[in-house]
Amino acid sequence: xxxxxxxxxxxxxxxxxxxxxxxxxxxxxxxxxxxxxxxxxxxxxxxxxxxxxxxxxxxxxxxxxxxxxxxxxxxxxxxxxxxxxxxxxxxxxxxxxxxxxxxxxxxxxxxxxxxxxxxxxxxxxxxxxxxxxxxxxxxxxxxxxxxxxxxxxxxxxxxxxxxxxxxxxxxxxxxxxxxxxxxxxxxxxxxxxxxxxxxxxxxxxxxxxxxxxxxxxxxxxxxxxxxxxxxxxxxxxxxxxxxxxxxxxxxxxxxxxxxxxxxxxxxxxxxxxxxxxxxxxxxxxxxxxxxxxxxxxxxxxxxxxxxxxxxxxxxxxxxxxxxxxxxxxxxxxxxxxxxxxxxxxxxxxxxxxxxxxxxxxxxxxxxxxxxxxxxxxx
Amino acid sequence: xxxxxxxxxxxxxxxxxxxxxxxxxxxxxxxxxxxxxxxxxxxxxxxxxxxxxxxxxxxxxxxxxxxxxxxxxxxxxxxxxxxxxxxxxxxxxxxxxxxxxxxxxxxxxxxxxxxxxxxxxxxxxxxxxxxxxxxxxxxxxxxxxxxxxxxxxxxxxxxxxxxxxxxxxxxxxxxxxxxxxxxxxxxxxxxxxxxxxxxxxxxxxxxxxxxxxxxxxxxxxxxxxxxxxxxxxxxxxxxxxxxxxxxxxxxxxxxxxxxxxxxxxxxxxxxxxxxxxxxxxxxxxxx
Numbered sequence: 001x002x003x004x005x006x007x008x009x010x011x012x013x014x015x016x017x018x019x020x021x022x023x024x025x026x027x028x029x030x031x032x033x034x035x036x037x038x039x040x041x042x043x044x045x046x047x048x049x050x051x052x053x054x055x056x057x058x059x060x061x062x063x064x065x066x067x068x069x070x071x072x073x074x075x076x077x078x079x080x081x082x083x084x085x086x087x088x089x090x091x092x093x094x095x096x097x098x099x100x101x102x103x104x105x106x107x108x109x110x111x112x113x114x115x116x117x118x119x120x121x122x123x124x125x126x127x128x129x130x131x132x133x134x135x136x137x138x139x140x141x142x143x144x145x146x147x148x149x150x151x152x153x154x155x156x157x158x159x160x161x162x163x164x165x166x167x168x169x170x171x172x173x174x175x176x177x178x179x180x181x182x183x184x185x186x187x188x189x190x191x192x193x194x195x196x197x198x199x200x201x202x203x204x205x206x207x208x209x210x211x212x213x214x215x216x217x218x219x220x221x222x223x224x225x226x227x228x229x230x231x232x233x234x235x236x237x238x239x240x241x242x243x244x245x246x247x248x249x250x251x252x253x254x255x256x257x258x259x260x261x262x263x264x265x266x267x268x269x270x271x272x273x274x275x276x277x278x279x280x281x282x283x284x285x286x287x288x289x290x291x292x293x294x295x296x297x298x299x300x301x302x303x304x305x306x307x308x309x310x311x312x313x314x315x316x317x318x319x320x321x322x323x324x325x326x327x328x329x330x331x332x333x334x335x336x337x338x339x340x341x342x343x344x345x346x347x348x349x350x351x352x353x354x355x356x357x358x359x360x361x362x363x364x365x366x367x368x369x370x371x372x373x374x375x376x377x378x
Numbered sequence: 379x380x381x382x383x384x385x386x387x388x389x390x391x392x393x394x395x396x397x398x399x400x401x402x403x404x405x406x407x408x409x410x411x412x413x414x415x416x417x418x419x420x421x422x423x424x425x426x427x428x429x430x431x432x433x434x435x436x437x438x439x440x441x442x443x444x445x446x447x448x449x450x451x452x453x454x455x456x457x458x459x460x461x462x463x464x465x466x467x468x469x470x471x472x473x474x475x476x477x478x479x480x481x482x483x484x485x486x487x488x489x490x491x492x493x494x495x496x497x498x499x500x501x502x503x504x505x506x507x508x509x510x511x512x513x514x515x516x517x518x519x520x521x522x523x524x525x526x527x528x529x530x531x532x533x534x535x536x537x538x539x540x541x542x543x544x545x546x547x548x549x550x551x552x553x554x555x556x557x558x559x560x561x562x563x564x565x566x567x568x569x570x571x572x573x574x575x576x577x578x579x580x581x582x583x584x585x586x587x588x589x590x591x592x593x594x595x596x597x598x599x600x601x602x603x604x605x606x607x608x609x610x611x612x613x614x615x616x617x618x619x620x621x622x623x624x625x626x627x628x629x630x631x632x633x634x635x636x637x638x639x640x641x642x643x644x645x646x647x648x649x650x651x652x653x654x655x656x657x658x659x660x661x662x663x664x665x
Contacts, residue, residue, distance in 0.1 A: 078538050098541040109532060111539040115557035125543040127553075169539075176544065 027212045028089030028179040029054045030075065035084030036236075037070055044070040045081070046236030052214065052229075054089075057206050058241075059215040059223035062233035063259065068216045069184060071233075075214060076182050077101050088179055099128075104173030104211075108185040110165045112157040118144060118168045119153035125176030136175075143171035146205060163194035170202065174209060181206065183215040187222060199226055220260050224248060232256045249369075250286065257302045257370040264308060264342045268301040268371065270294065276301055276371050281364045290371040298374045305345040307366035310334050312353045316361040318342065320354045334360050401614070408608040421608035425598075431609075434594035435616060441505045441581075441590060442574035442620070445512035449520045449570045450563060452513065457524050458555065461533050468525075475521035478514055483579045486514070491584075507584055512574045519573070520566040527562015567624055575617050591616075 030052040037045040044067040052058045060068040073079035075086055077098030085094045093101050104125070112121045119140050120127075126136035144153050147167040157165055166186050173181060183202070187195045203226045206213050217223050223230045224244040231241040232255075240252040251257035258265075268278035274291040275282055278301040285291040290299060310318065310332050318334040321341070330351035333343045342362050346354070354360060409417040425431070460467050478486065490511060494502055501507055536558065540550040556563065578592040589597065591613055599606040 076538075076542050078541070098538075099544045099546055101542075102544065103542060105539070105542040107535055107539060109535045111532070111535045113536065113539070113554050113558070114531070115554070124540075124545070124553075128544040128549055172543065182542075 027054045027210055030180055030212055030214060031087040032071065033085045035071065035074060036082045037074065037079060038082055043236045048236055048238060050231055050238055050241060052212055054212055055210045057213045057215065057226060057228045058231060059217055059227040060231045060233055061217060061220055061223040064218060066233040067236040068233050072182050072184050072214055072216045076103055076105050102178050103180045103182055104178035105182040105184065106166065106169045106173050106186040108188055110157065110162065112165055112168055114157050117154050117156050118149060118160065121168050122171040122175050124172060129176060140171065140175055143175050147171045147201065162190050163198055166190065166198060181211045181213040183213065185217055202226065232259060251370055254302060254370055254372040262305060262343065263302040263369060266301045266303060266340060266342065268299045270297040270299060276368065278368065279362055279364055283368050285371045286367060287370055290373060293373055300372050300374050301368045302370040303364065303368050305331060305343045307364060308342055308344040309363045309365050310344040310354060311361045311363065312358055313361040314359055316359045318360045318362050320356055320358045320360055322356055323351055323354065334362065336362065404607060405611055408604060408611050421604035424605050425609045425612060428598055430594055434589050434591045437505055437588055438575050438591040439620065441508045441512065442571045444509035445516065445574045446567045446570045448509060448513050449516060449566060453520060453524050454563065457528050458533065461528050462537060475517045479518045483515065487580055487583050505585060505588060508581055511580055511584065512570065512577065516570040516573045519569040523565035523569060524562045527559040531558050564624065568621055571620060571624065572617065
């Protein structure tokens, strides 16, 4: 387990379960029903539906233009739907203006008010709600402490780093005790190290508050590491909604299999009911639709890099073409006769025996991820 | 570095001379109205005792501040709305705002008289008609000043952040947009006030019965050259005073609110991000 994961687990444990349950009770669930939104001829949302339980952290993940930000903005009231409904805590807020929805939002762009210092920024939601000045300043101060900005309350946005500004934005979003927290790629403008730190902070605070959170990102690592459930979107629809492990290990569609994590696409053949032959192994077909394909059907078999072993072998069928170093691991890519590329994740030590140009054997270690029928060439 | 600094001082000095020398000469000339080459304030005493001076200054101030208020009330929300919701219309609005520059004031007067004739009589025979026209005449400058201010901030994000925090449009304008657009608003205010205080042609044709200060000044020019120059200097001082008051009002309010915010429990507007850059008032405020 990495240091970050260990810190995360510790932080998570530190939050009292009772506290979480109490706060979760105050947090609202979220439901989007058959939402549609078009811009000119582009369907940003095309019958999008999702249901999020109170206190749950759900990430919407998908490629650019898949409609994830539109969905988030529709929840915030910053985008009007053409069709469909948004329900917060069972209340239909579809036609409610943004400022009456009582939601907290952190934006991708730095969105602090330049004319206010960190404390006044954080207290803005309470100021709007006419909370007495002393009370709101005390509350905003607590929130700034919570996001790790003790002593920086009097600083103005231009005196804060990007990470600090997003922390203030998070404090501001939470200060007025919103029913939902909406995060619109809040980490994407930050450098990798700060992004990692803030990712853990956001999750810790979300657990502490027990607040229902919808998080939009195109970064699958963020989505998988932070969320209770991940929704993978494509062309305005939800392809799959499940726990990070479900989405990663049991993708519902070949798009999800290929978008989340990385896969090698190997040629295979259905050799019996629910059985596929690939690289000389006979393995069960994981997805129902492809399991019903008749014997002899040509298929593509999607396999994760960690399910493949590439071993040096002087008379092996594959040739190593490149190796990419990632610190703890190395991603080795070999090419099979016919030009099919196979990727495997190896330890750095194992990869030393596989320089580019080396001959190698390919072996499947685990079940295949997904099987998709191959379309006949036109 | 030293060369740079020298260049800066020389440039500043030359600009200073360009502005100050004519004013010094004007003041010097106005003081030579005494006898036997002695300097005296005789022309000023005579000028200040002219009947109609006070009322013309008051009319000018009313008109200029009325034009400023109407300009801000019309332009600030419009420019914000267009930038937020109708960005494609920005170029149209920009082109429209330039029209008053391409049409001579006398043509505008003839044109608008037909339109304004349908207005109630109390508008046509009062300084209100000048307010309406000065808003149009100042449009090329005021539009640009406010638009530049709006474009210098991330309007979309600030508005959406404010709205998502529960702020209605009133709160958003008062606490977020106006403070961050202060420099553009102040610049537009200066330009409208300066233009309104110095305008002669429109005022003399549309409101001859209630002269503004430039119209009054033209009327007394025949009474003596020293007198009219002394009145010009007075007009310049009044204009500067008003512009300085606007500037102090803007920044002074900011300082006091910052102090209020610094005190625990303060419940007022907050300290701004940076000092507001405001252009110098135009020197040709008075004709």
